[in-house]
Amino acid sequence: MVYDIKIYGNESLRTVAEPVEVITPEILEILDNMVETMHEANGVGLAAPQVGIAKRMFVVDVGDGIIRKIINPELIELSDVVENEDEGCLSVPGVYKPVKRSVTVKIKYQNEKGEEVIEEGTGLLGRAFQHEYDHLEAILFVDKISPVAKRMVSKKLQLLKKESGRN
Template identity: 40%
Template sequence: MALRVLEKYGSPLLRKRAQPITSIDGNIVSLAQDMRETMHALSGIGLAGNQVGVLLRIIVILHPETRQDLVVLNPEIVAMSAEREIGEEGCLSIPEVYGRVERASRVLVRGIDLGGKDVEIEASGLLARIFQHEIDHLDGVLFVDRLHPAKRLLLSSKLKRIAQGGAS
């Protein structure tokens, strides 16, 4: 097990769509463990494969209530509420940048666990927000893409510095 290097804003890998996982082997289990360790070491609450340079559909999430780690392979949102919530988001790949993002208040997520079993998770509140944020990553979408254009404009110089490898 090892900490993984995070891809930062500007990395082309963050803009690519991750590919489905077709078999669960030791490499996938090790990747999941590395991602969990990396997420915890960086005090994160979610991490997607793209963020550690792996274009596979895997996410790890720290459940905000139970404090248990969730690992979901090939996650997909199969239903979402019409009710929306606006909440502040940040991202380990975009350090020190935060913004208010509108998301569905409830989602139903389907995927596979590390044991190969189908899972279905009903999530609301912060957990629903985390799932939407991480699944966006797997589709090459970043939370800053969902900000109001005026807010993105205000953040443009900070985002440019991050993309160029400088301090935020």
């Protein structure tokens, strides 16, 4: 099942997500639906709050052959080396601006079986981990862009907010 993706201005994007207490069949079904939704939208990542579900989980597919379903993540190490690369978000369509992110990040999470996984992500994968994690904290990438970039996209954001309010 493909979910509707919540767009900038929707309250669910500004709600801090709650931990997943038990990995139930329902949770697994949501994760499957999130993967379907992400693929349908040609995204590399999708977090539960983006489909109106305030749970700490996200899915990532950066095209490395692994579809990651990530539950209760923690970023346990962020490299001091940062990169300022263009970023976008399925919830902020049409906006692409550079965001400073750590090049490498170590993430700890539970997989679908409830097993603890520690993984290191570099480049696009590391960036996706950080971007999706931010969604769980109700942070959007446009919060992190430079003041100049913010000014450039402010009209577009106002428009998205207006449209989002109508849904």
